[in-house]
Amino acid sequence: xxKHLLLTALADINESLRSxxxxxxxxxxxxxxxALFITGLTESRIMGFTxxxxxxxxxxxxxxAILPIFVLLTxxxxxxxxxxxxxxxxxxxxxxxxxxxxxxxxxxxxxxVFLPVFLAMMLAVVWGALKGAEIPWGQVIIYTAMLLVLAxxxxxxxxxxxxxxxxxxxxxxxAFLTWLVLLLFLDxxxxxxxxxxxxxxxxxxxxxxxNPMQVFRTGAMMLFDPQLVLLGPSAWVILDTFGRTGxxxxxxxxxxxxxTFCAWLGFVVFKRGDLP
Amino acid sequence: xxxxxNVSKIFRQTKVLDGINLDINKGDRIALVGSNGSGKTTLIxxxxxxxxHEGEILVNKLQPRQHxxxxxxxxxxxxxxPPPLRMPVGQLIHFSAEVCHSDPEKIYTVSESLGxxxxxxxxxxxxxxxxxxxxxxxxxxxxxxxxxxLIMDEPAANLDPEARHSFFNLLAQKQHDTAMLISxxxxxxxxxxxxxVIELDQGKVILNDQVxxxxxxxxxxxxxxxxxxxxxxxxxxxxxWGFISSSDGMMWxxxxxxxxxxxxxxxxxxxxxxxxxxxxKEKS
Numbered sequence: 301x302x303k304h305l306l307l308t309a310l311a312d313i314n315e316s317l318r319s320x321x322x323x324x325x326x327x328x329x330x331x332x333x334x335a336l337f338i339t340g341l342t343e344s345r346i347m348g349f350t351x352x353x354x355x356x357x358x359x360x361x362x363x364x365a366i367l368p369i370f371v372l373l374t375x376x377x378x379x380x381x382x383x384x385x386x387x388x389x390x391x392x393x394x395x396x397x398x399x400x401x402x403x404x405x406x407x408x409x410x411x412x413v414f415l416p417v418f419l420a421m422m423l424a425v426v427w428g429a430l431k432g433a434e435i436p437w438g439q440v441i442i443y444t445a446m447l448l449v450l451a452x453x454x455x456x457x458x459x460x461x462x463x464x465x466x467x468x469x470x471x472x473x474x475a476f477l478t479w480l481v482l483l484l485f486l487d488x489x490x491x492x493x494x495x496x497x498x499x500x501x502x503x504x505x506x507x508x509x510x511n512p513m514q515v516f517r518t519g520a521m522m523l524f525d526p527q528l529v530l531l532g533p534s535a536w537v538i539l540d541t542f543g544r545t546g547x548x549x550x551x552x553x554x555x556x557x558x559x560t561f562c563a564w565l566g567f568v569v570f571k572r573g574d575l576p
Numbered sequence: 577x578x579x580x581x582n583v584s585k586i587f588r589q590t591k592v593l594d595g596i597n598l599d600i601n602k603g604d605r606i607a608l609v610g611s612n613g614s615g616k617t618t619l620i621x622x623x624x625x626x627x628x629h630e631g632e633i634l635v636n637k638l639q640p641r642q643h644x645x646x647x648x649x650x651x652x653x654x655x656x657x658p659p660p661l662r663m664p665v666g667q668l669i670h671f672s673a674e675v676c677h678s679d680p681e682k683i684y685t686v687s688e689s690l691g692x693x694x695x696x697x698x699x700x701x702x703x704x705x706x707x708x709x710x711x712x713x714x715x716x717x718x719x720x721x722x723x724x725x726l727i728m729d730e731p732a733a734n735l736d737p738e739a740r741h742s743f744f745n746l747l748a749q750k751q752h753d754t755a756m757l758i759s760x761x762x763x764x765x766x767x768x769x770x771x772x773v774i775e776l777d778q779g780k781v782i783l784n785d786q787v788x789x790x791x792x793x794x795x796x797x798x799x800x801x802x803x804x805x806x807x808x809x810x811x812x813x814x815x816x817w818g819f820i821s822s823s824d825g826m827m828w829x830x831x832x833x834x835x836x837x838x839x840x841x842x843x844x845x846x847x848x849x850x851x852x853x854x855x856x857k858e859k860s
Contacts, residue, residue, distance in 0.1 A: 303674070304675055307671055307674055307675060310667075311663055311667070311671050314662070314663045314664070314667055315661070315662050315663055318662040318663075318701060319662060385659060385660050386655060386657055386659045386660075387659040387660065387661060388626075389621065389626065389655055389659070390653070390655050390658075390659040390661075390714075391659070392624070392626055393624045393626070393648065393651070393653040393655075394648060394672060394675045394676060395644065395645045395646075395647075395648035395649045395675055395676060396644075396645070396648075396675050397644060397645055398644065572628070573628065574621075574626065574627045574628060575625075575626040575627070576621060576626050576627075
């Protein structure tokens with residue numbers, strides 16, 4: 301099984317590396333880092349951050365907005381698109397187990413969506429080091445882990461949507477809607493309104509805790525802004541309830557668990573239905 | 577070898593397969609014919625374990641869906657439409673050979689016999705090949721491995737006459753120990769390759785018959801055609817079969833693969849008004 305899984309992963313990586321979306325995807329994340337250098341963020345010192353820290357937190361905030369929708373759309377587009385184009389019909393006529401195929405595809409896609417984001421961040425670190433900035437290694441490691449679980453989380457969701465939707469149009473619509481709902485439930489947009497309307501703090505915290513984008517956002521900001529003054533009111537409740545360490549653990553464990561659950565559910569749906 | 581018992585498949589309240597019962601045995605070379613929408617592709621996908629369905633399919637007593645790997649190791653498949661794979665040709669060959677436990681060299685050898693030097697295209701994306709090249713490569717992958725059942729969906733549609741002849745030779749080598757299921761919407765395309773015909777219509781088997789099995793798949797016919805007058809459209813068609821004309825364009829000579837004779841005569845019959853004589857003789 302592991303051999304077929306690796307072969308499928310490599311085949312998927314090869315397919316992705318030759319596709320247009322991957323080039324655009326890589327250019328966007330590489331471009332963000334370059335744009336941050338050009339705008340001189342590495343040089344600025346605001347609220348006591350070092351320049352590199354500011355670059356990283358800006359990069360992560362932008363990533364939070366772009367990465368989920370990019371991972372969702374490219375995953376559902378390529379998986380549902382491959383099914384429609386007859387790629388599944390042919391490749392699944394070869395003696396590969398469905399588990400090897402499905403998890404191999406996820407593994408390949410994960411490498412493809414995570415590496416450009418990670419490499420762009422490393423580019424920022426190297427640039428900072430060359431400029432003589434102090435490298436906040438602890439933050440870099442936690443940020444890398446956060447990016448990793450964010451990519452995994454939305455990849456799992458994308459695979460679930462791909463398994464449920466029978467056409468790439470439906471899959472893309474569902475992916476976009478998922479992203480939009482999560483975006484609307486971000487702290488500053490909805491939760492503040494809910495609090496001002498008198499919703500209970502438990503509801504607010506619960507929504508903030510189950511929205512992976514919000515979890516990522518709060519976790520990322522927490523490293524730079526321990527009092528979370530830059531975030532909205534729900535963040536304070538979270539901080540009071542969870543504590544810093546507790547929330548950082550949650551921000552790594554929850555998206556990873558959610559992504560794994562979605563991917564597993566997608567696999568159950570995939571293996572029970574028609575394959576092509 | 578294969579038992580199909582009361583298999584039905586419904587897509588959104590439309591019954592695409594309706595209680596199919598068939599047995600396929602070793603040595604059977606079956607033409608699976610029927611018009612578009614008759615259920616040919618659906619039946620093939622059920623056989624490959626790609627569709628869930630009512631009823632039961634057993635390949636050597638194993639269900640394709642429950643025992644995917646064991647069953648698919650025994651089946652080679654050539655799809656009607658080549659998948660738009662972006663992976664390089666070399667990687668596709670390597671990938672297929674690895675998962676099928678076959679030797680990539682055998683695939684290269686088969687592709688050479690079909691007139692495709694796959695090594696030359698190793699680093700080229702599969703999707704960038706021409707239609708004929710893709711078809712040759714998919715046939716090479718299917719025939720370059722050991723299997724007990726060969727399922728082919730319109731396999732020779734994109735092949736030139738020379739490649740068709742090589743293809744028939746390769747099938748001839750496998751005919752005694754492999755069952756073949758060749759799908760086509762036209763019987764004349766595959767008639768000479770098969771010894772049994774199954775026709776589907778609206779998801780039901782309406783014909784299941786043995787046919788005369790007298791055509792030697794490796795045979796070649798010497799052919800000579802005489803025309804009443806030269807005709808550019810005829811010249812274009814017959815040149816695609818590799819024929820050579822006399823200087824005045826009235827006489828054409830060439831070879832036709834034995835199993836292709838019906839298809840060839842079908843093509844020539846469109847010009848019956850200008851035919852003055854046809855002579856076909858099997859080469860000894």
